[in-house]
Amino acid sequence: MSTLFQPFQLKNRKLYNRFVVAPMTRISAETNGVPTEAMQQYYDRFARGGFSAVITEGIYIDERYSQGYYHQPGLAKDQHVAAWSPIVQTVQAHGSVIIAQLMHAGGQSQGNMHTDERISPSGIAPKGEQLEFYGGKGPFPASRSLSYKDIAQVQEAFVDSAQRAKQAGFDGVEIHGANGYLLDEFLTEYMNQRQDDYGGSLDNRLRLFLETIRAVRQAVGDDFIVGIRMSQIKVSDPDYKWSGGENDAQYIFEQLGATSLDYIHVTDSDATQSAFGERTRTLAQAAKTFSQLPIIVNGGLGDAEQAQALLAAGDADVVALGTSALANPDLPNKIAHGKSLVAFDFAATLLPQAEIKHHELQMTLSE
Numbered sequence: 001m002s003t004l005f006q007p008f009q010l011k012n013r014k015l016y017n018r019f020v021v022a023p024m025t026r027i028s029a030e031t032n033g034v035p036t037e038a039m040q041q042y043y044d045r046f047a048r049g050g051f052s053a054v055i056t057e058g059i060y061i062d063e064r065y066s067q068g069y070y071h072q073p074g075l076a077k078d079q080h081v082a083a084w085s086p087i088v089q090t091v092q093a094h095g096s097v098i099i100a101q102l103m104h105a106g107g108q109s110q111g112n113m114h115t116d117e118r119i120s121p122s123g124i125a126p127k128g129e130q131l132e133f134y135g136g137k138g139p140f141p142a143s144r145s146l147s148y149k150d151i152a153q154v155q156e157a158f159v160d161s162a163q164r165a166k167q168a169g170f171d172g173v174e175i176h177g178a179n180g181y182l183l184d185e186f187l188t189e190y191m192n193q194r195q196d197d198y199g200g201s202l203d204n205r206l207r208l209f210l211e212t213i214r215a216v217r218q219a220v221g222d223d224f225i226v227g228i229r230m231s232q233i234k235v236s237d238p239d240y241k242w243s244g245g246e247n248d249a250q251y252i253f254e255q256l257g258a259t260s261l262d263y264i265h266v267t268d269s270d271a272t273q274s275a276f277g278e279r280t281r282t283l284a285q286a287a288k289t290f291s292q293l294p295i296i297v298n299g300g301l302g303d304a305e306q307a308q309a310l311l312a313a314g315d316a317d318v319v320a321l322g323t324s325a326l327a328n329p330d331l332p333n334k335i336a337h338g339k340s341l342v343a344f345d346f347a348a349t350l351l352p353q354a355e356i357k358h359h360e361l362q363m364t365l366s367e
């Protein structure tokens, strides 16, 4: 287990081991997106349990179209900043780093207190059905395609929320470019039918990513971590693959590698498997090879031996754990002391909280 417990220098912060908590939406903020004391306790458990870094749940970035779920926390106004600060301090008090995941839900939004309208690159509804578990029902509705003004407002919202994250004391931000949300919709051919300079070629479909990274970096300066999360898989389309396979991956990761990003966080359903068909690279290998940046890897890596093998092979630098961290908020400490892990149980871990929140939501909406 040697690599997993070695420190890692992430820009200007030292992670004391390679265990990071993956971003997980927990729908436990106030209706107006203000983080709660329950969230402080939730994040504290991971920092106490030996995770050297925590990436927060996806945080909405403005009071327009970015919110994806009712009871999602925001970084869209001063009140949000004030309520995040004690959470940030709690995590940092244990020597852990905390990074805010900035998210624009785009057409994959299923609950926004500020509007019923959704925006997406071409107004096309995502595949599949909304997650009932998060209060949604039925297919995703169609949306409105973004105008140039909307695109400018989205970039401004990423910039403003990144500055708010810095103000709240976060060590950095992670731009959510994965899982079928707005930026990923731009990258996805069937979601992006635009005829302008944001659609068509891969170059154009990546434009908003690169512009956003540049704008955020310019606003937060050089002493603040800026990363990005990338995936092929989507909430609304878990089997999606980039049409150009490894060639697309090469282009995407080379482009991202040439920016001022401090890391790329890749997620796949099984991070140890070939990502682009038989005998191809894993997503992490592709990201590492083509970007040359520090790589956080995620996806089914709760088994420490598998995670260790991946790091030892040099395919990634840090491992992000989602469900296994939920079931074992003290997973790194357990591994260090040779204790056995609790298996993740969806019904036991997530459903009770979702039911309470669903009930609260019905009450709020009927007020």
Ligand SMILES: Cc1cc2nc3c(=O)[nH]c(=O)nc-3n(C[C@H](O)[C@H](O)[C@H](O)COP(=O)(O)O)c2cc1C
Pocket: 022, 023, 024, 025, 026, 056, 057, 058, 101, 176, 178, 179, 229, 267, 298, 299, 300, 301, 302, 320, 321, 322, 323, 324, 350
């Ligand atoms: C309850 C839950 C909420 C999630 N919310 C987010 C999120 O807000 N942002 C994100 O990028 N991924 C989110 N994910 C995906 C996880 O970060 C992670 O990619 C996924 O759980 C696979 O990793 P694992 O095998 O370690 O669980 C969520 C996953 C779960 C289980």
